[in-house]
Amino acid sequence: MSTHAEIKKWTLPALAAAKREGRRLVMLxxxxxGFARAADLNGVDLVLVGDSLGMVVQGRGSTLPVTVADMTYHTEVVARGLQRAMLVSDLPFQSDATPERALQASIALLQAGAEMVKLEGAGHKLEVIRFLAERDIPVCSHLGLTPQSVLKLGGYKVQGRDEQAAAQLRADAAAVAEAGASLLVLECVPSTLAAAITSASAIPTIGIGAGPGCDGQVLVLHDLLGLDSGHRKPKFVKDFLAQGGSVAGAIAAYAAAVRDGSFPDAEHSY
Known part of the structure; x- marks a missing residue:
């Protein structure tokens, strides 16, 4: 089985190999x-420049106001701190509304240093995923609770609880992989459903509030450090700073807990 030390630089083939070998992936x-460098040096495999920056950096009430220019700037400064980890950047709200818009936003992010772009949803987004993948732009899909859809969803709620919704999530997970996505984030999904999707998935899954059965885990940096962003604290959040004693220690403790399967436990899952 691959270990942290054996991977000099994360690539798409290395991600696929990790899933085959049962090597848990750590995303933050x-x-x-500065924080990108700390993540890179302390065991993080994938660094996400999330549009969550709208809430935890800019102090906004949701991710909706974040722009491509915001994402490009933060991607550029994060990229300078990474050597080993793969850099994934979010396509912000409506920048992926059409394949052509998604392509232009993705070009900006990749030229700023991203190695993969992340987009939310399935449905008409399948055409976007296919369009980008055919143009050699690696794509991470995001299903379950999709924060850019918060107005439609009526809040930040667990998704896939009933049989019909669970069946749709399973179908969407298969569809995004078929369309060309290389990675799948599952957010706020019941543990049993996320485990079933992961078992059936041809691509690695990364959970956040989706239980321990995913191929990897992701947390928002500020949540890992126990910082109060002014928003309700989700069940899946754990303060690793108290355990690690420093920023570097907290990140290392999180990475170790993901790899040994102790995080997330039942207390931090749905």
Whole structure:
């Protein structure tokens, strides 16, 4: 089985190999050079420049106001802090509304240093995923609770609880992989459903509030450090700073807990 030390630089083939070998993937958000470097040096495999920056960096009430320019700036400064981890950047709200818009936003992010773009949803987004993948732009899909759809969803709620919704999530997970996505984030999904999707998935899954059965986990940096962003604290959040004693220690403790399967436990799952 691959270990942290054996991977000199994360690539798409390395991600696929990790899933085959049962090697758990560690993802963490970062928004600047210093924290990106700390993540890179302390066991994080994938660094996400999330549009969550709208809430935890800019102090906004949701991710909706975040722009491509915002994402490009933060991607550029984060990229300077990474050597080993793969850099994934979010396509912000409506920048992926059409394949052509998604392509232009993705070009900006990749030229700023991203190695993969992340987009939310399935449905008409399948055409976007296919369009980008055919143009050699790696794509991470995001299903379950999709924060850019918060107005439609009526809040930040667990998704896939009933049989019909669970069946749709399973179908969407298969569809995004078929369309060309290389990675799948599952957010706020019941543990049993996320485990079933992961077992059936041809691509690695990364959970956040989706239980321990995913191929990897992601947390927002500020949540990992126990910082109060002024928003309701989700069930899946754990303060690793108290355990690690420093920023570097907290990140290392999180990475170790993901790899040994102790995080998330039942207390931090749905």
């Amino acid at each position: 958000t970062a928004y600047d050079h």
